[in-house]
Amino acid sequence: xxxxxxxxxxxxxxxxxxxxxxxxxxxxxxxxxxxxxxxxxxxxxxxxxxxxxxxxxxxxxxxxxxxxxxxxxxxxxxxxxxxxxxxxxxxxxxxxxxxxxxxxxxxxxxxxxxxxxxxxxxxxxxxxxxxxxx
Numbered sequence: 001x002x003x004x005x006x007x008x009x010x011x012x013x014x015x016x017x018x019x020x021x022x023x024x025x026x027x028x029x030x031x032x033x034x035x036x037x038x039x040x041x042x043x044x045x046x047x048x049x050x051x052x053x054x055x056x057x058x059x060x061x062x063x064x065x066x067x068x069x070x071x072x073x074x075x076x077x078x079x080x081x082x083x084x085x086x087x088x089x090x091x092x093x094x095x096x097x098x099x100x101x102x103x104x105x106x107x108x109x110x111x112x113x114x115x116x117x118x119x120x121x122x123x124x125x126x127x128x129x130x131x132x133x134x
Contacts, residue, residue: 031095043088051076060128085109098122
């Protein structure tokens with residue numbers, strides 16, 4: 001995937017998806033629960049506008065690079081600027097060989113629900129979001 005189209009996919013999905021990491025609750029050590037915790041963290045960080053945490057704790061190294069590495073928090077801030085009341089509902093989780101795919105429905109105030117897919121990779125001891133809107 002070209003970097004520009006990857007950045008566009010991340011940006012367009014951030015308009016519809018929420019983010020967060022401080023909400024991580026490791027109730028279970030199983031991979032599916034870890035993936036669900038990362039998605040919950042994504043949502044939480046969007047609610048709290050903790051864009052640095054999204055870039056440092058939720059995004060994978062590749063996603064951070066696609067979002068501009070050092071300018072990643074500004075990139076996420078611009079993409080999420082108009083979001084209010086954002087929610088992510090997990091529909092299904094598939095974990096295979098150190099990667100995961102999560103089918104979700106996202107909602108935000110004044111926006112129609114959107115079905116989407118979040119791709120995650122196992123990196124630095126946990127699952128990190130590698131791509132949104134795949």
